[in-house]
Structure formats: C-alpha cells, structure tokens
Amino acid sequence: MAPVLKAGEVVQAERGEGRWQVERKIGEGQFSGVYAVLDLRTQQQRAIKIEKRADVRTVRQEYRVLKRLAAAGCKQAVRVHEGGEMAHKGGRFFMVMDLLGTNLSTVRRGVWGGAVELTDAKVIGATMLKALEGAHAAGYIHRDVKPANFVMNPPDAPSPAYACWTLVDFGLARQYVDDASRGHLAPRAEAAFRGSTTYASVNCHNHEDQSRRDDLWGWFYCLAELIEGTLPWRGDREAAQAPTNTHDSQHAVLLPSPDGSQAAGCGSGQQAQQAQQQAQQQQQVQQQGGGGGLSKEAVLQRKLECLEQPQLLVTSIPCPQYVFALRQGALSEAAATACRQLRGLEPAEAAGVVCWLLDELASGVDHLPAAAAFCEEIAAFAAGTAKRCHDRATRQR
Structure with a gap:
C-alpha cells in the first residue's frame, strides 16, 4: 500500500490551518502509519499518526483515550497536540503527538545486545510499571503491553536507564471502570484475543x-525478556548463543532443535539466501510482538510450563532456582505451612513467624544463598505486614 502522506506535504484538518509538514515515514501498523512532522508554528518536531483507511477508526478511538489520560494527569502516556479529519484524504483521522525516542525492543538489542544488566532492568522495569499505574488510575487498561510500546523520553537521554519510559499505542486500550459509579465494569463471559502473542497473559489466551x-x-514478560535476552516461547532463542551455564541449558527441553539451514557457515548460496529470508521474517515477527513463529497453542503451552516451573523463565538469577529447590522439600512441613498462612496473620504474629522461618532456614539449609533468596521472597509478606502495622498505628492515634 502506498504511503498515505508524502514528504513535504502539509497536513491540515478539516477546520484549521496547515501546520504540520511531513518529513519522513517512521513507522507503520496494520491500520495506521506514523510520520515525523515539523510544526511550522514552533519549528519543533512532532509525530503524526494517520489511519490507512477511513472506515477503520482506530486512530480516532486512540485519540479519545489519550485525551482522557492527559485530563486525568497521566504523565507517562504519549502527549497529543491535535486531532482531526483530513477532508482531502477521504476523511481519514489523524493525531499529532510528541516525537519520542527509540522503543525498548530496539534499545535492548542495539545497546545491550540482548540481555540487560539486572541493575538497569530494575530501573527500567520500575518506570514501565509507573506508566501502567498512571493509565490504570485513569480507568484504562492498555491490552498490548510489550517492549515496542515503551519509548525513551527524552529521546537523547544519556542512558536508557535514565530515561522515563513512556507508553504509546493505545489502539487496543479499553476502559475498565464505569464513569458514573467509578466501579469496575462487569467482565464479559468471553472476549476475543487482543494483544501480542509473546506478551499476552494466559487469561488472554483463554x-x-x-x-x-x-x-x-x-x-512481567517484558521484564523477564530484558533480564534473559529472550523468552522460552520465542523462536529466536534457537539462534541465541550456546548456553554458558547449567541454568540456560534447562530451556532446551522446551524448544525444537535448531534448523540446520540457519547455522553459521551454510554450505551453498541457496541455503544462505534461505537463512537470510528466515532471519528477516523472524525480525518482522519480533517487531510485531509475535511468538517467534510458534502457534498460539504452542506459546500458551510453554507459558503454562513456566507457571509450574518458574526457573524455566528466569535462569540467569539464582533466586528462582533456589526458591524452586526449597519448595521441593528443603523446608520442613511446619515451615511450609507457616509460609502459606503468613499473609493472613496479624502483624505481630506474622513478624514472629518470619523470625522463626529465618532460624529454620539458617539451621536446615546447606546453601546460604538459598536462605537469602527465600528471605527475598518472603520480603513481600514483610512489606505487607509493615503496612498493616502502620495503618493500625495511624488509626489508634
């Protein structure tokens, strides 16, 4: 399909002045195209998103959502400046947004070469979570959370870890609260699949x-991919480097054997050409958030396997490995029972149980890293206990 807009063209709404001069095309989706434009009034660069077809109103709906998010004070959703119909383009709707930086999917591969240092991953994951929190507080769910939909802001941040990762592409967003009552909308009995296969939840698959x-x-899947460099249900894991430790080798049971035609040093020019075509197809799938060529059923199966065996999802961090081993019997039955009941206990009781668990771990586990890892896991319970203590103290005042 030919581009909707051409370089040098000035975009003008049905009512309004011609303000946005097209510079180049910078992206494309199934229903819309994105172009870099120059604001002729301020000489600032912006981005414009326009529908490919006038009968598919995805951009109009996204514009409405972004306007409501802005009104609600959501700081990490892309900011919009103008929207309207272009009469000379068949009534296609467009919206003008801030022109932000590179998306997280591209940065992960280009800057870090795949996997991200754990320290940086924590910082990036936190700012991504803050962006989602803002959208949820405004009453919307995104429904297509993936690295390609988080972009650097500002574009020239000295490091990706110092950027404010901003959420874009709200074309699938849906309101989950009622405007009048502010209560949650009743869930539908069945819903069509929405989102990207690689990052969709098991609930969405079902x-x-x-x-x-x-x-x-x-x-969470985005964060795991940042740390690991890939996900167990991605086909690109086959093209990754050979495992350098025993943790990585556990993924092999989840994947088919690599295709010989993709191996380095192909024998013939035809094989090399086939390998190049496959690599290009794989890259397209990754950019779209797909499952690396696997069927939705295969991706779902591997996600279910990772729910049962979390060490298959995150292999480079010892914590899940040790915690999994502890769950398999390193704790006594009494300690395991205490862990299961910890969340529902009163603050004072919970604090006592935590202390007892630490003694149990210190005396009953050979590997100190396992004890430390398990302490990290129950830290979530301790945080909840601390909050209940604070709330109770506040009420008693």
Missing part, C-alpha cells in the same frame, strides 16, 4: 476478559 492483572503479566 479468551477471558482482560483487566489490570493482564497488563501486569505483559509487563
């Missing part, structure tokens, strides 16, 4: 109506 939890599952 055609359950999405909620905030599903955005958070997408965020």
